[in-house]
Amino acid sequence: NEKMNIWAASGELPDVMGAVDTVGNGRYYQWIDDGVVRALPDDLTPYPNVARYTSVSDVKGASVDGKTYLLPRLTYEDATWWTMDRGLSVRKDWMEKLGIDDPQTPEEFIDMCVAFATQDPDGNGKDDTMGLTIASVGFLWNSFNGFGYVDQNWIKMPDGTYQLGNTTRDALELFKFIRRLYQEGGLDLDFATTDTVAARANFGSGRAGVLMKQVSPKHWNATKEEWDKLQPDKNFTDYVKILNPFPVRGKDYYKFIVKSFWSETYIEGGVDDAKMDRILQLYDYMYSDEGILINMFGFEGEDYELTDSGVNLLKTNDEGKPLTASDLYPIMQGGFSYLAAWNGDLVQYLNPAIPQDIRDITTEVRDYRLKNWKTPPVDWAVQAINVPEKQEMSISFPADWTGFIVDDSGMSEEELYQDMLKSWEAGGYNATSAAITAVAKTMGK
Numbered sequence: 001n002e003k004m005n006i007w008a009a010s011g012e013l014p015d016v017m018g019a020v021d022t023v024g025n026g027r028y029y030q031w032i033d034d035g036v037v038r039a040l041p042d043d044l045t046p047y048p049n050v051a052r053y054t055s056v057s058d059v060k061g062a063s064v065d066g067k068t069y070l071l072p073r074l075t076y077e078d079a080t081w082w083t084m085d086r087g088l089s090v091r092k093d094w095m096e097k098l099g100i101d102d103p104q105t106p107e108e109f110i111d112m113c114v115a116f117a118t119q120d121p122d123g124n125g126k127d128d129t130m131g132l133t134i135a136s137v138g139f140l141w142n143s144f145n146g147f148g149y150v151d152q153n154w155i156k157m158p159d160g161t162y163q164l165g166n167t168t169r170d171a172l173e174l175f176k177f178i179r180r181l182y183q184e185g186g187l188d189l190d191f192a193t194t195d196t197v198a199a200r201a202n203f204g205s206g207r208a209g210v211l212m213k214q215v216s217p218k219h220w221n222a223t224k225e226e227w228d229k230l231q232p233d234k235n236f237t238d239y240v241k242i243l244n245p246f247p248v249r250g251k252d253y254y255k256f257i258v259k260s261f262w263s264e265t266y267i268e269g270g271v272d273d274a275k276m277d278r279i280l281q282l283y284d285y286m287y288s289d290e291g292i293l294i295n296m297f298g299f300e301g302e303d304y305e306l307t308d309s310g311v312n313l314l315k316t317n318d319e320g321k322p323l324t325a326s327d328l329y330p331i332m333q334g335g336f337s338y339l340a341a342w343n344g345d346l347v348q349y350l351n352p353a354i355p356q357d358i359r360d361i362t363t364e365v366r367d368y369r370l371k372n373w374k375t376p377p378v379d380w381a382v383q384a385i386n387v388p389e390k391q392e393m394s395i396s397f398p399a400d401w402t403g404f405i406v407d408d409s410g411m412s413e414e415e416l417y418q419d420m421l422k423s424w425e426a427g428g429y430n431a432t433s434a435a436i437t438a439v440a441k442t443m444g445k
Helices: 002-010 026-034 048-054 079-085 092-098 106-118 169-183 196-204 217-230 273-287 289-297 356-372 388-392 397-406 413-426 429-442
Strands: 016-020 071-074 087-091 130-134 154-156 162-164 208-213 240-243 261-268 304-307 310-313
Touching: 002 026, 048 071, 048 273, 079 356, 087 092, 092 106, 106 130, 106 169, 106 208, 130 196, 154 429, 162 429, 169 397, 169 413, 196 208, 196 217, 208 217, 217 240, 217 356, 240 356, 261 273, 273 289, 289 310, 388 429, 397 413, 413 429
Parallel strands: 130 208
Antiparallel strands: 016 261, 071 261, 087 208, 087 240, 154 162, 304 310
16 A cells, blocks of 8 residues: 555556555545546447446446446455355354254353353363454454344434444444453453464364354365364364354344455556557456456366366376466466456355365355345445545544453443444544435435
């Protein structure tokens, strides 16, 4: 980000700026106002795949004066598939040993995690286990999906105002539950500073009974690989399952969902028409089915073949592990294969480098969630509303809610919440909510 700011100020940005996560923030709109980045052509007919992926609602929502300025770095073609990027992996053998069924209430989940931390579930006679370990604090408000919509997007409230889901009373109920989980010893005491590597190690080594992290095939397989490294004598899927979050009375289950893309590509403002055409040809190819497959698996007929059951990789290493494009071609090892799309995510349910049982289990869970959980009431055009108040708002919601969880001042939870509301108002939240609500009304929202 610092380099981008310096280059933009000096007028020396590269022609193509890939993997930049700036859409919707102040710099995004400033770049457009200053002509730092160039809009895509109005007629994208020569580039059908570019046209397809820039016409989805979350990309269109970021348009300025009817112009599109970004090429999305695709994660999923259907944003609802993000539902598997939050989840709970649990030690089913520990549950069986302690006589625990799948929790059906918040209290039962707390009891399970406390039992994992205190009742020696691994049977080694030592006090060395924990309940829940998390990959990051941000996972806390979108992994317990039964509390209603409590994530960090603007949603329309019954009174017609737009509020961030993680500021509502539903969010308060969620964090009251997490606070009890922490106070009773069911949550890793170091949860606020634990990262993906540490959390995966906690679970893979047999220290933690529940892991809060992504459970899509690619990520669940990464959890399995850590497990296999640390506990090679135990078959992962014999000991671990994906736990369905408990229901909360009177509330709906909501899928975790964000934009269909994470980060994007921009074209420098001085790029001429001929170069723009060539850039869009490249991206159009990389967005195509052929482009996605060549970036992931190499050349069809030489490195992989398509069969009725999916992709079959034709080359293996000395240990018999299938080789993908990043193993075979140096250009793919430096990120080129991920420039236009997160191909590893796009094709993960078909990727033969991921064991079949991992893909089967995660597919079953995904299909259940898609069928039974609600899609959040997120309007991408509202999320993209650009008002000065939004850019000026200065609040760290993760830090505030973390403070709520660990607070030992003796204040009541309601008092703590009211203090946060006052702090958020001082940080510009109420003004931002009012401004976004006003613009949304002019849009007929």
